[in-house]
Amino acid sequence: MDVLYFAWVRERIGRPKDRIETQAATVRDLVEELRAREERYAAAFEDLSALRVAVDQELSDFDASLAGVREVAFFPPMTGG
Amino acid sequence: MDVLYFAWVRERIGRPKDRIETQAATVRDLVEELRAREERYAAAFEDLSALRVAVDQELSDFDASLAGVREVAFFPPMTGG
Amino acid sequence: MDIRVQEAAFDLGDEARAFAERQRGMGAVVTFTGIVRDLDGGDLDVMEIEHYPGMTEAAIEKIGQEALSRWNLGDILVIHRYGRLRPDDLIMMVATSARHRVDAFQGAEFLMDFLKSRAPFWKKEVTGQDAAWVAARDEDEDALSRW
Amino acid sequence: MDIRVQEAAFDLGDEARAFAERQRGMGAVVTFTGIVRDLDGGDLDVMEIEHYPGMTEAAIEKIGQEALSRWNLGDILVIHRYGRLRPDDLIMMVATSARHRVDAFQGAEFLMDFLKSRAPFWKKEVTGQDAAWVAARDEDEDALSRW
Numbered sequence: 156m157d158v159l160y161f162a163w164v165r166e167r168i169g170r171p172k173d174r175i176e177t178q179a180a181t182v183r184d185l186v187e188e189l190r191a192r193e194e195r196y197a198a199a200f201e202d203l204s205a206l207r208v209a210v211d212q213e214l215s216d217f218d219a220s221l222a223g224v225r226e227v228a229f230f231p232p233m234t235g236g
Numbered sequence: 237m238d239v240l241y242f243a244w245v246r247e248r249i250g251r252p253k254d255r256i257e258t259q260a261a262t263v264r265d266l267v268e269e270l271r272a273r274e275e276r277y278a279a280a281f282e283d284l285s286a287l288r289v290a291v292d293q294e295l296s297d298f299d300a301s302l303a304g305v306r307e308v309a310f311f312p313p314m315t316g317g
Numbered sequence: 318m319d320i321r322v323q324e325a326a327f328d329l330g331d332e333a334r335a336f337a338e339r340q341r342g343m344g345a346v347v348t349f350t351g352i353v354r355d356l357d358g359g360d361l362d363v364m365e366i367e368h369y370p371g372m373t374e375a376a377i378e379k380i381g382q383e384a385l386s387r388w389n390l391g392d393i394l395v396i397h398r399y400g401r402l403r404p405d406d407l408i409m410m411v412a413t414s415a416r417h418r419v420d421a422f423q424g425a426e427f428l429m430d431f432l433k434s435r436a437p438f439w440k441k442e443v444t445g446q447d448a449a450w451v452a453a454r455d456e457d458e459d460a461l462s463r464w
Numbered sequence: 465m466d467i468r469v470q471e472a473a474f475d476l477g478d479e480a481r482a483f484a485e486r487q488r489g490m491g492a493v494v495t496f497t498g499i500v501r502d503l504d505g506g507d508l509d510v511m512e513i514e515h516y517p518g519m520t521e522a523a524i525e526k527i528g529q530e531a532l533s534r535w536n537l538g539d540i541l542v543i544h545r546y547g548r549l550r551p552d553d554l555i556m557m558v559a560t561s562a563r564h565r566v567d568a569f570q571g572a573e574f575l576m577d578f579l580k581s582r583a584p585f586w587k588k589e590v591t592g593q594d595a596a597w598v599a600a601r602d603e604d605e606d607a608l609s610r611w
Contacts, residue, residue: 161516161586163597212516212518212519228584234598235556235579235581235585236576
């Protein structure tokens with residue numbers, strides 16, 4: 156599964172993308188795995204209320220299932236326009 | 237006093253402007269004078285609810301005083317934009 | 318505030334670009350453009366627009382000042398044509414600038430609502446041998462009450 | 465519907481003119497343009513705009529389809545830049561056409577509200593040696609609830 160990071164999440168983790176083999180059932184489970192990896196991941200995912208998630212390029216939420224999912228992205232609230 | 241007509245009021249009366257000496261105290265009094273002039277004036281002023289009036293180029297109403305007024309204009313509801 | 322009541326055509330592209338370029342510190346620009354359309358599916362040949370010289374400019378100026386007093390606007394542009402127009406001709410445009418988008422949108426909508434019903438213009442549609450003055454719409458009058 | 469997510473600059477005048485000219489039977493055209501501004505009065509050097517390639521286009525397409533389903537619109541244009549922008553550069557624009565002005569205005573405002581908070585763009589302001597991600601504003605999130 157591709158895990159993408161944007162904006163300050165990308166900067167805090169220090170990379171735009173990870174390729175991850177995971178058995179995580181939900182986005183929240185995936186976040187727990189990532190937090191456990193390294194301090195910079197723990198820092199990036201410290202406050203989930205400051206984060207948004209997209210599952211296969213659709214805006215989603217942390218309880219979303221990862222069954223069959225190819226791409227998950229984490230980022231702060233969007234500031235387009 | 238200059239009395240101006242626009243749009244179908246002008247067409248119905250058949251002229252864009254009259255120069256009138258009047259003692260009318262209000263716009264409504266002036267309308268009565270005009271109605272009495274000729275049939276085409278009576279026709280133009282038949283239904284006051286279909287008309288709007290400007291006094292010295294400011295949108296006004298039929299009860300407005302004509303004291304010191306130099307120009308009165310009659311026209312249908314505006315359709316700008 | 319730039320107000321122009323004119324018979325001549327204008328170019329939306331040139332006006333929009335020039336308006337945006339002369340704004341300083343404004344993050345948002347909104348434009349509205351009105352175009353001659355044959356909305357009834359008839360065969361509109363000409364739209365004649367009559368106005369009240371002198372009062373027109375003053376009425377638009379007053380509407381513009383009111384908009385400036387109600388919203389945090391940087392600038393306002395109003396161009397309104399009169400005379401004989403053809404289908405697809407531009408009738409008029411407004412532009413507003415503001416720091417934030419809500420002011421720019423609200424200012425432009427306010428200008429349009431008041432230009433519709435409070436600026437002394439009258440439209441006549443000429444179709445073949447027929448000609449008819451465009452009637453004011455109740456909903457245009459009603460639109461004023463929201464401000 | 466014409467959606468463009470691009471690094472290159474665009475010209476508001478050319479885009480607004482071309483959009484209006486290709487509308488048929490639409491009496492109203494509204495445009496909104498967002499411009500890089502130093503609203504805090506600092507010394508903004510660069511605004512960097514990051515986006516999520518692939519998702520961005522899909523998200524804007526979805527927002528556009530929603531607008532088309534809610535209002536009687538003729539057409540929609542959305543141009544949004546990414547990359548390094550300078551003060552006074554145009555960030556993005558939307559344009560809508562409709563038979564009547566209310567639809568054109570509402571459609572454009574709807575597009576802007578959703579592009580602000582639901583299209584995957586992130587802005588970073590670079591001022592001298594400092595750089596800060598622009599925080600989402602609560603009022604932008606709140607604006608969605610009116611639709």
